[in-house]
Amino acid sequence: MSRGPVRRPTQADIARLAGVSQATVSLVLNERDSDVRISPTTRERVLAAMREWGYVANASARSLAGGQNKIIGVHTFEPVFPTTSVDFYFPFLLGMEQAAAELGYDLLLFTSAGGERQVFRDGSTRLSLADGALLLGRDPNVEEIERLRDTGFPFVYVGHREVSGAPVSYVAADYAGATQQLTERLFELGHRRVAYARIGDGDAQPSRDREKGFRRAMPAGEARRLTGPVWTLESPDDVAGLLAEIRHGGITAVVAEQVLLAEELLACAQRDGMSVPGDLSVVVLGDSTGARRTDTPWTGLAVPREEMGRQATHLLVRLLETPEPDARRENVECPLMPGTTVAPPRREQ
Amino acid sequence: MSRGPVRRPTQADIARLAGVSQATVSLVLNERDSDVRISPTTRERVLAAMREWGYVANASARSLAGGQNKIIGVHTFEPVFPTTSVDFYFPFLLGMEQAAAELGYDLLLFTSAGGERQVFRDGSTRLSLADGALLLGRDPNVEEIERLRDTGFPFVYVGHREVSGAPVSYVAADYAGATQQLTERLFELGHRRVAYARIGDGDAQPSRDREKGFRRAMPAGEARRLTGPVWTLESPDDVAGLLAEIRHGGITAVVAEQVLLAEELLACAQRDGMSVPGDLSVVVLGDSTGARRTDTPWTGLAVPREEMGRQATHLLVRLLETPEPDARRENVECPLMPGTTVAPPRREQ
DNA sequence: TCCAGAGGCTAATAGGTATTAGCATTTCTG
DNA sequence: CAGAAATGCTAATACCTATTAGCCTCTGGA
Numbered sequence: 001m002s003r004g005p006v007r008r009p010t011q012a013d014i015a016r017l018a019g020v021s022q023a024t025v026s027l028v029l030n031e032r033d034s035d036v037r038i039s040p041t042t043r044e045r046v047l048a049a050m051r052e053w054g055y056v057a058n059a060s061a062r063s064l065a066g067g068q069n070k071i072i073g074v075h076t077f078e079p080v081f082p083t084t085s086v087d088f089y090f091p092f093l094l095g096m097e098q099a100a101a102e103l104g105y106d107l108l109l110f111t112s113a114g115g116e117r118q119v120f121r122d123g124s125t126r127l128s129l130a131d132g133a134l135l136l137g138r139d140p141n142v143e144e145i146e147r148l149r150d151t152g153f154p155f156v157y158v159g160h161r162e163v164s165g166a167p168v169s170y171v172a173a174d175y176a177g178a179t180q181q182l183t184e185r186l187f188e189l190g191h192r193r194v195a196y197a198r199i200g201d202g203d204a205q206p207s208r209d210r211e212k213g214f215r216r217a218m219p220a221g222e223a224r225r226l227t228g229p230v231w232t233l234e235s236p237d238d239v240a241g242l243l244a245e246i247r248h249g250g251i252t253a254v255v256a257e258q259v260l261l262a263e264e265l266l267a268c269a270q271r272d273g274m275s276v277p278g279d280l281s282v283v284v285l286g287d288s289t290g291a292r293r294t295d296t297p298w299t300g301l302a303v304p305r306e307e308m309g310r311q312a313t314h315l316l317v318r319l320l321e322t323p324e325p326d327a328r329r330e331n332v333e334c335p336l337m338p339g340t341t342v343a344p345p346r347r348e349q
Numbered sequence: 350m351s352r353g354p355v356r357r358p359t360q361a362d363i364a365r366l367a368g369v370s371q372a373t374v375s376l377v378l379n380e381r382d383s384d385v386r387i388s389p390t391t392r393e394r395v396l397a398a399m400r401e402w403g404y405v406a407n408a409s410a411r412s413l414a415g416g417q418n419k420i421i422g423v424h425t426f427e428p429v430f431p432t433t434s435v436d437f438y439f440p441f442l443l444g445m446e447q448a449a450a451e452l453g454y455d456l457l458l459f460t461s462a463g464g465e466r467q468v469f470r471d472g473s474t475r476l477s478l479a480d481g482a483l484l485l486g487r488d489p490n491v492e493e494i495e496r497l498r499d500t501g502f503p504f505v506y507v508g509h510r511e512v513s514g515a516p517v518s519y520v521a522a523d524y525a526g527a528t529q530q531l532t533e534r535l536f537e538l539g540h541r542r543v544a545y546a547r548i549g550d551g552d553a554q555p556s557r558d559r560e561k562g563f564r565r566a567m568p569a570g571e572a573r574r575l576t577g578p579v580w581t582l583e584s585p586d587d588v589a590g591l592l593a594e595i596r597h598g599g600i601t602a603v604v605a606e607q608v609l610l611a612e613e614l615l616a617c618a619q620r621d622g623m624s625v626p627g628d629l630s631v632v633v634l635g636d637s638t639g640a641r642r643t644d645t646p647w648t649g650l651a652v653p654r655e656e657m658g659r660q661a662t663h664l665l666v667r668l669l670e671t672p673e674p675d676a677r678r679e680n681v682e683c684p685l686m687p688g689t690t691v692a693p694p695r696r697e698q
Numbered sequence: 699t700c701c702a703g704a705g706g707c708t709a710a711t712a713g714g715t716a717t718t719a720g721c722a723t724t725t726c727t728g
Numbered sequence: 729c730a731g732a733a734a735t736g737c738t739a740a741t742a743c744c745t746a747t748t749a750g751c752c753t754c755t756g757g758a
Binding site: 020 | 704715
């Protein structure tokens, strides 16, 4: 029988109904242990009226007036759509969902920025409907992040972000640590010459972190360059050349940044009659989201996306409830996958 | 250097700067072709001031003044968590996300209802933070749906829902139609005795719809009962007995409600030396979300979850923008999966 | 009897925007 | 040149909540 949008009851309506003032309704609603006291009788009358009329605070008014909404915004810099992104995106969301539920917050997914997924649009942002925000994306617009930081709006980036000017809060996977451990394990097994390889430029933060971990695992001294070369390929087509270099250089183990690279390497190696891990150990630093063509159980790391989502949410809520002037950074350990693509090097014949 | 949140410039600030009134700033900002005109000179002055000071409209104030929030609420009656639900839940969400993005709405995920996932809590609901809501869940609380309907709050259920009293709007998969087509196809292939089987009680709406489709495909007349028996098993353990009945009754094709049932049936049949589809054709009415143990390409239907999410979102937005007194119901066709588990019956020897 | 103090509540205001009635000025029309 | 119409803008108000200063009443003590 509902004809047209029914106007939602406001605090003023409830106040009229309960025979009190709007201010009293607000005070009851927010249960502040402020200096203002409300008698239990009145409180109960107000609560009853709220229940009866299904009163719900207006989020916009509330946030305009400076109150909390118990809403966490989630902004992704890429559309979730192209289905390839789904595997990347959803585990984070899952973790956020779980943490938000525990903490009593709802999640506001910003989808409406249009194709470009900007935080600011026509100079305005809907983000501020939420109490704070989680930002997410492999290829964020750095200027927008800086601009948002400068507004003082609380947010946490999911993933390692360094921007110019003041730092921002983030929760990142500890790629460096995991890579270091994996690489050290190769040396422990007896490998002496270990290479690092990636496809694409190594400019992205996760890429830099991984390389840093690799370098940290290198033995000290001047042998370092010889011991652990880093190759950056432009495309998967270059893998054949990489393999030639590997054989030439007496390299017995490769740390591959991406699954795609590792798979290509495996294919080339097998074509050359080499076995993995018999002739060549391979460690992979990416996880298997996206297209993977083989079921090879790679030795490497897993990206703890769910845990990152959870932890970012917890961090944000901490920041919301007790604001801090400085940015906070947290690392989440990457679980190591044992896999079957690493073995001791073949003994010199 | 940002010490504390810098106050963002408001329209009043811009107005002062450009030597106009706040109203003018608002008018310039919104470029309404209203009856109010602004001279190009003034417009330019205002725009310049906005640019210079990095003016950003306050979303809360804007929606407070405007009424609509451009937010669609999403309520799930089960937690997304137990990871088994993820496959069920996310495709819907994906469709909603896409549609919401197209339509310029954001998605508010209600997670905070605590363990019980109730719409109403203490008699009030956070749902109305949003302009309207999408409800979702295999096992919803029917009373809550009725109550929500009676508040006049606009919502669309994703899935077929019938509740007592007035009807509610929903977008459902056309299980009945797809089941009917699949069953008719069996008869066309020459099967004469076709059974329907399920595990668990058939009380849920999707179950009833499927059975209805099955019955519709039956040839008319009194032969109907004999032609198409319906079995309801209590547990997978009963499948062996079911198979015995099938062989006894000369049944050559089975319409199985769940993948689990079909897989069990296949296992039993093979144990008995029967082949599928040689000796027994099997159609499956569930899709493969959740644990499936074999890779059998079942002949059956797919649940168009993404499309349902998309369509529900579109329907809701239509309802929001031009309110209608009556509930709307829409069906989404289930794609049919050809699969390899259906064949003509073996010729009588 | 007067005063102090506490208890219980309200009036008033801020917060930033959108909208509309209406005012002042200029230009057009006959 | 008077009156009408168009132009360009502003003042005022509504939207709904949170917060604070302050008012009124009642109790207990001196």
